[in-house]
Amino acid sequence: MHAVVMRAFGPAENAEFVALPDPVPGPGEVVVRTRAAGVNYPDLLVVEGRYQHKPPLPFTPGKELAGEVLAVGEGVTAPAPGDRVMVQVEYGAFAEQVVARPEQCFLLPDAVPFDDAAAMGLVYQTAWFALRDRAGFRPGETVLVNGATGGVGLATIQLVKAFGGIALAGVTTPSKAQAALDAGADHVIDLSVDNLRDGLRAQVQAVTDGNGAEICIDMLGGDPFDAAMRALAWCGRMVVVGFAAGRIPEIKANYLLVKNIAVAGLQWSDYRDRTPALMAEAQAEIFRLYQEGRLKPAVMARLPLARMAEALALIRDRKVVGKIVLEA
Secondary structure (H helix, E strand, O other), rough: OOOEOOOOOOHHHOEEEOOOOOOOOOEEEOOEEEEEEEEEEEHHHHHHHHOOOOOOOOOOOOOOOEEEEEEEEEOOOOOOOOOOEEEEEOOOOOOOOEEEOHEEEEEOOOOOHHHHOOOOOOOHHHHHHHHHHHOOOOOOOEEEEOOOOHHHHHHHHHHHHOOHHHHHEEOHHHHHHHHHHHHOEEEEEEOOOOOHHHHHHHHHHOOOOOOEEEEEOOOOOHHHHHHHHEEEEEEEEEEEOOOOOOOOOOHHHHHHHHHHOOOEOOOHHHHHHHOOOHHHHHHHHHHHHOOOOOOOOEEEEEEEEEHHHHHHHHHOOOOEEEEEEOOO
């Protein structure tokens, strides 16, 4: 089989596409033939050595894939060889064959093609846990999504609408706003305005009758995070997902006190590793909503597995709207 390999942390362009021995499953393991793999912003951080969990060198990057089970090890009763699965791993997905544990595999409904499945794991699960678990979303609430045109952002908008909420799409590049509207956003909030500190709040209040947003799911950090804190409603909830804007913000505790605001963090991989049953519940709902036509991943491009570096460069240069899928 072939796989993408990083021999040192650094630019994605340093990746090699090399032949490796086919893996053999050990006890409690499965081997999956990759058909499609999803590319995510954390993959860029891992490759460059900036992620919180650094794989041992050399390593194959990639956190999610979809394909067919080739073989299972001793003690594995499900999934079985031939099953179609979506797989979530810490790293290793950018290979033609991948070893995983059974609890990392999710059976694919027949109606879900491999490329959509590869784009429906990390980002939709992140959005699900942000809304359901960390923010305690309730139907009818207004959710501001900062970084709305990325993979997690578009997934969050779709889930807000599927759950019965109002979605405000916070976009830093107005030319990308149509993607958020196509995903179901009710209003666009321009994060590129002058005086963002006051401008963001004014825009949110204008479309919420002056109340503000009950929830903000923030992928950006930096100035958009600071401004969004001021745009939250009384008893609003902020969920910190990432810092794509570059600066890790500091929270002024008086904001929390005066408006009874709650701020929560979300580290998706902890749910994968600590609560596999809850993750299976989340993925089952995501697949159900997909089959009902209420979710549809925005796959911007499909590239061969060997072109991983090109996919990560597009993410690095902020040229991606939605997801890129690598096909094997």
